[in-house]
Amino acid sequence: MKNATARLKDIAVYLPDAVLGNDELASLYPEWPADKILEKTGISERHIAAEGQTAGDMAYEAARNLFAQGHVTAQDVDFIILCTQAPDYVLPTTACLLQHRLGISRQAGALDINLGCSGFVYGLSLAKGLIETGSARCVLLLTADTYSKYIHPMDKSVRTLFGDAAAATAVVASDDGKEYVGPFVFGTDGAGGKNLIVEAGMYRQPKNAHTAIEKEDDSGNVRSSENLFMNGAEVMAFSLKEVPKAIEQLLEKAKIAKEDVDYFVLHQANKFMLEALRKKLKIEKDKLPILVENCGNTVSSTIPVALHKLQTQGQLKKGHQLMLVGFGVGYSWAACMLVF
Amino acid sequence: MSEFYEGMAEILEVDPSVISSAFELHGGEAAWDSLAIVSTIALVDDCFGVMLEGKALTNCLTVADIESLISQAKKG
Numbered sequence: 001m002k003n004a005t006a007r008l009k010d011i012a013v014y015l016p017d018a019v020l021g022n023d024e025l026a027s028l029y030p031e032w033p034a035d036k037i038l039e040k041t042g043i044s045e046r047h048i049a050a051e052g053q054t055a056g057d058m059a060y061e062a063a064r065n066l067f068a069q070g071h072v073t074a075q076d077v078d079f080i081i082l083c084t085q086a087p088d089y090v091l092p093t094t095a096c097l098l099q100h101r102l103g104i105s106r107q108a109g110a111l112d113i114n115l116g117c118s119g120f121v122y123g124l125s126l127a128k129g130l131i132e133t134g135s136a137r138c139v140l141l142l143t144a145d146t147y148s149k150y151i152h153p154m155d156k157s158v159r160t161l162f163g164d165a166a167a168a169t170a171v172v173a174s175d176d177g178k179e180y181v182g183p184f185v186f187g188t189d190g191a192g193g194k195n196l197i198v199e200a201g202m203y204r205q206p207k208n209a210h211t212a213i214e215k216e217d218d219s220g221n222v223r224s225s226e227n228l229f230m231n232g233a234e235v236m237a238f239s240l241k242e243v244p245k246a247i248e249q250l251l252e253k254a255k256i257a258k259e260d261v262d263y264f265v266l267h268q269a270n271k272f273m274l275e276a277l278r279k280k281l282k283i284e285k286d287k288l289p290i291l292v293e294n295c296g297n298t299v300s301s302t303i304p305v306a307l308h309k310l311q312t313q314g315q316l317k318k319g320h321q322l323m324l325v326g327f328g329v330g331y332s333w334a335a336c337m338l339v340f
Numbered sequence: 341m342s343e344f345y346e347g348m349a350e351i352l353e354v355d356p357s358v359i360s361s362a363f364e365l366h367g368g369e370a371a372w373d374s375l376a377i378v379s380t381i382a383l384v385d386d387c388f389g390v391m392l393e394g395k396a397l398t399n400c401l402t403v404a405d406i407e408s409l410i411s412q413a414k415k416g
Contacts, residue, residue, distance in 0.1 A: 157374055218398065219373055219374040221374075231394065232375070232378045232394070233381055233394020233395075233397065233398075236378045237392075237393070237394070240382060240385050272379055272382070273378075273382075276379075276385075279386055280385065
């Protein structure tokens with residue numbers, strides 16, 4: 001009997017209730033008026049997790065939304081993958097807690113993966129591996145992050161960009177013999193780790209009185225080493241260098257012409273980065289969507305959030321040939337083909 | 341007007357006619373902030389196919405300083 005292949009069955013999204021708009025940000029950073037923030041970043045609002053609301057809580061809500069959509073039930077799930085960089089505890093694994101909270105079978109596997117903007121594509125590759133080796137039939141791929149909890153309120157370089165969100169994606173076994181997910185290309189460059197980092201709070205640098213000291217940088221942004229730091233210039237240079245290469249490698253590996261891809265769904269970092277990439281890649285505007293306006297950069301959830309939005313807007317149809325590209329913190333990147 | 345100068349005018353939020361090599365990035369009307377630097381990296385990559393470093397761009401005082409970085413990067 002031929003092995004099953006992995007197929008993306010359904011996606012659901014959860015955005016926390018609280019909204020941070022550009023007017024509020026502009027009142028804190030007078031040099032960046034609200035219209036400039038929107039024009040440059042493409043973002044008009046970000047959703048922010050409530051105090052005490054964790055990535056695990058948001059992943060739970062996203063999974064509940066997925067089950068409510070009716071294509072997959074909690075009983076179907078036999079493997080949970082949670083991608084987050086803000087787990088509920090140092091231990092146990094948040095995915096294990098979600099198995100219990102969601103009423104998923106005790107025969108299901110569960111694990112967390114710690115990746116940021118590349119995490120959804122890595123999660124898909126793991127789900128494909130589990131399904132196509134016969135180890136699972138229905139993988140619940142959860143992405144959830146609460147970067148807002150790491151961001152200093154007076155750091156406009158990141159507070160204007162990032163929002164909190166979770167997404168739940170069902171990847172299931174298909175027995176029709178067709179390939180839906182893959183091939184993949186991956187990349188890693190740990191030398192860039194320092195350019196997008198929360199330095200203090202784990203074991204390399206535990207929190208102490210010194211790590212809590214706030215400093216102002218040359219651009220007037222305030223943060224301590226317990227906060228998220230992003231060297232925007234370096235991250236932009238990395239993205240312009242590696243993303244086009246990864247896309248070329250994948251097109252070659254998949255033996256697909258650029259013109260035959262219906263949508264290039266890239267990690268939704270922000271408008272200026274996506275426009276720079278679109279220009280460099282010479283891809284038509286309609287084929288490389290920018291969908292950050294109502295949620296900002298939601299880290300590992302940007303790709304499923306974008307897919308969900310394209311689907312609900314009626315742009316994405318079954319059978320569409322997509323390329324997904326995740327890239328960022330690590331540095332880590334990955335790209336894959338996906339037949340929707 | 342070169343594509344580079346037009347792009348710089350857009351980034352600095354000034355009229356394209358005022359951009360020249362002598363244009364001062366830290367002058368009153370320009371906004372040479374972190375976002376401008378990130379956008380300049382993308383512009384220079386697009387116009388000249390070279391990647392500049394954020395730190396070197398931060399230290400630039402005039403458009404001529406950026407042009408000098410571009411020349412060095414092209415040689416490099």
